[in-house]
Amino acid sequence: MREMDSALDLQKELPEGRVLAVRGLTKDFTMHLVDGRVAHALKGVDLEVEQGEHVALAGPSGAGKSTLLRCVYRTYLTTSGAIGLRTSTGAVVDLATMPDWDVAMLRGREIGYVSQFLRAEPRRPVIEIVARAGIARGMERGEALDAAAVALRRVGIDEALWPVHATVLSGGQKQRVNIAAGTISPPRLLLLDEPVSALDPVNRVSVLDLIAGLREQGVAVLSVFHDLEAIEMLATRVVVVEGGRVAADGDPHEVLRANHGLAVAR
């Protein structure tokens, strides 16, 4: 199944300035509890994200948007295809086939992933959770703690909450801690899966501003937002995914206009 990957010249697919090139990506899920039935979640996805570009994935529920983000972050192993990343050193790697350890190192240093859920050890203080993301990006501990303080202030997490364990936080606070960790320093590639879904209007606006600012610093962003307003505010390109395939790819206003009901199809 993977011969195609080796035939593909990822160097060519990732010219200078391009951060991500997904080629022919498929992902099957085998449901062992349902007679081993296979769900074909992604059926050959191609997309690219340039430096300083914000590509928003849109499409109906179950289309494969989150699966695509998780394949790029390597939470899921792909079934076939390539996920080329041009790293900050200019090296081109295939996230789909890299050894786990190399992916783990690269994730810490170059790829931020913010989902709607905070996944952290229950007994770890908030400031430590965020500082750890800084250490993974290569900061010294002291520098990481300082950067964590800045990142937590930026998302409006009160200093009184920094020493407490994440389990006692509200859903919106957890989401903001997650955003602080994912953006402690600008990653090369930022993956966002509904990062503002639990936020109140004031925090939502400040987080959207923060995301807009990161793109302006050259971060390549690939996102899923269920709210059309956020897509219109942030995206430089929209890719519509339907039934595990790319159905449209282009200017946000044109794509959204041509796909009425996209954001309300849920």
Ligand SMILES: Nc1ncnc2c1ncn2[C@@H]1O[C@H](COP(=O)(O)OP(=O)(O)OP(=O)(O)O)[C@@H](O)[C@H]1O
């Ligand atoms: N771990 C899994 N095991 C089995 N099937 C899965 C798994 N994760 C996703 N799927 C299936 O893959 C398909 C795509 O799901 P995915 O969550 O990527 O869609 P989505 O576009 O992000 O949907 P939503 O907008 O509702 O979050 C769905 O049919 C889903 O049931």
